[in-house]
Structure formats: structure tokens, C-alpha cells
Amino acid sequence: MAPDGQLSAAEALSGVTRLDDQSGLIAHRLDRLERSRGWTSSLRAMRPATSPDEVPARLESLIDTAVATYLGHGHSSPVLLVHTATAPNAVRHVLPVLPTEQWAPSHTAAWAASAALVATYASAKPAPRTDVVRGHDGTAAEALQRAAEHGDEHVLKFADTAVEAYDRTGDPDLLAATGHARELIPTP
Numbered sequence: 001m002a003p004d005g006q007l008s009a010a011e012a013l014s015g016v017t018r019l020d021d022q023s024g025l026i027a028h029r030l031d032r033l034e035r036s037r038g039w040t041s042s043l044r045a046m047r048p049a050t051s052p053d054e055v056p057a058r059l060e061s062l063i064d065t066a067v068a069t070y071l072g073h074g075h076s077s078p079v080l081l082v083h084t085a086t087a088p089n090a091v092r093h094v095l096p097v098l099p100t101e102q103w104a105p106s107h108t109a110a111w112a113a114s115a116a117l118v119a120t121y122a123s124a125k126p127a128p129r130t131d132v133v134r135g136h137d138g139t140a141a142e143a144l145q146r147a148a149e150h151g152d153e154h155v156l157k158f159a160d161t162a163v164e165a166y167d168r169t170g171d172p173d174l175l176a177a178t179g180h181a182r183e184l185i186p187t188p
Contacts, residue, residue, distance in 0.1 A: 001040065001043050001044060001108075001112070002044075002048060002104075002108045003043065003044055003045065003046035003047065003048045003108065003111060004044050004048055005044050005045035005046055005047060005048075006045075006047055007045045007046050007047060008046075008047065008061065009046060009058065009061040009062040009064075009065045009111075010061070010065040010068075011045075012042070012045045012046035012047075012111075012115070013046075013062070013065050013066065013069060013084075013114065013115065013118060014069070015042065015045060016042045016115050016118045016119050016122075017036065017037070017038030017039060017041070017042045017119060018118070018119055018120075018122065018123070018124045019032055019033055019036055019119055019120050020036070022076075022120060022121060026080070026120065029120035029121075030116060030120065032120075033116060033119055033120055036119075039119060042115060042119065043111075043112060043115055046111055048104070048107075048108075049103075049104055049107055052100040052101075052103040052104060055095065055103040055104060055106070055107045056092060056095060058107055059088050059089075059091060059092040059095075059107055059110060060092065060165075060168060062088045062110065062111060062114060063085050063088050063089050063092065063161060063164075063165055064165045064168065064169055064171075064174065066084040066085035066088065066114055067085045067158075067161060067162045067165045067174045067177050068171070068173055068174060068177065069081075069084065069085075069118070069122070070082070070084070070085065070158070070177045070180065070181065071126075071127075071173060071176065071177050071180055072126025072127055073118070073122040073123055073126055073127070074177075074180055074181060074184050075123075075127050075184060076121055076122050076123040077121035077122075078154075078181065078184035078185045079154050079185060080117060080121050081117060081118075081121055081122060082154045082155075082157070082158040082181060082185075083113070083114075083117055084113075084114040084117045084118060085114075085158065085161045085162070085165070086154075086157050086158060086161050087110055087113045087114060088107075088110035088111070088113070088114055089160075089161040089164065091106050091107070091109070091110040094106075138175070140163040140166055140167065140175065143159055143162070143163055143166075143175050143178040143179070144159055144160065144163055144178075146159075146178070146179070146182060147159030147160075147178055147181075147182065150182045150185075150187055151187055151188050152185050152186070152187065152188050154181070154185055155178075155181050155182050155185050158177070158178065158181045159178040159181070162174050162175060162177050162178045162181075163175070163178070
């Protein structure tokens with residue numbers, strides 16, 4: 001189902017209706033999600049890209065929002081919620097090799113994946129600000145180095161995504177999200 005609303009990625013992602021019962025394996029959660037009250041309206045709420053030229057910026061907005069969202073909600077499911085940012089980032093990186101007629105459907109799929117993960121794994125309320133690492137996590141290079149030293153592939157791909165988001169926006173909270181992922185995800 002394609003988005004057809006008026007909300008920005010940040011507004012739409014924060015407004016995603018959460019499953020009442022966030023238990024069980026992802027397949028069970030997704031089955032319940034399809035039948036849950038509010039899922040269809042959550043999925044449709046975001047403003048769609050009206051042309052292929054808008055897709056890269058729309059994906060970047062979704063990625064930046066998802067990285068920032070991890071700061072407040074990553075504790076709910078540290079590994080799975082990494083994918084709210086890394087999945088649309090993967091789509092953004094393959095756009096140059098996709099036919100432009102596939103860009104809008106790819107954006108829709110990335111949005112649906114991010115929204116589904118938030119709906120099925122993110123808590124309804126973010127962690128209190130005092131419970132979350134905020135602020136600068138060093139330089140972008142230091143954040144990537146710390147992620148590599150950590151050793152978990154989810155931490156590394158999230159750090160790569162967060163650093164790209166930081167490079168676009170200059171928002172130090174996006175670098176801080178890399179430290180939060182390192183804290184939440186066990187070292188292999």
C-alpha cells in the first residue's frame with residue numbers, strides 16, 4: 001500500500017500505531033500487524049514522492065528520522081530496530097542501478113519495512129532522555145572506528161548509515177546513535 005498522506009517522514013514514523021501485543025517471532029507480529037487497528041492509516045500517512053527525482057531526498061529523510069528514532073526506541077529491540085534505518089539506506093544506495101520507474105515503488109517498500117518494524121518492535125514511549133546517550137560521539141571517523149572495534153555487523157552497518165545521515169544533516173544526535181547501538185547490542 002503506497003503512502004498518500006501529508007506527513008513528513010519524521011511525523012509519519014513517530015505516529016505509527018504500535019501493536020498492542022509485541023510478542024513472538026517477527027512472522028507472528030507481522031501477521032497480527034496486517035489485521036491491527038491503525039496499521040493501514042499509519043502506512044498511508046506519509047507524503048509520497050510525486051516523481052522519481054524526489055525519491056532520493058525522501059529516502060534520506062526517512063533514514064535520518066530512523067537513525068534519530070533509534071535513540072529513543074532502540075532499547076525495545078536493539079538489533080531489529082537498526083533495520084528501520086539500514087533498510088532504506090540500502091535502497092538509497094541501489095537507486096542508481098534501478099530503472100527510475102522502480103524508484104517510487106522502492107521508496108514505498110522501504111517506508112513499509114521501516115514502519116512495520118516500528119509498529120512491531122518499538123515501544124509506544126521513547127526512553128527518557130537521561131537513559132539515552134545524547135550529544136557528540138566523537139568524529140564520524142571515530143564513530144566508524146568504534147563500530148568496527150565493537151565487531152557486530154548490525155552496529156557497523158548502523159554506524160555507516162548514521163554517519164552518512166550525520167554528514168547530510170550535521171546533527172550530532174545521529175552520531176550519538178552509533179554509541180547507543182554499541183551499548184545496546186552485545187559484542188560478538
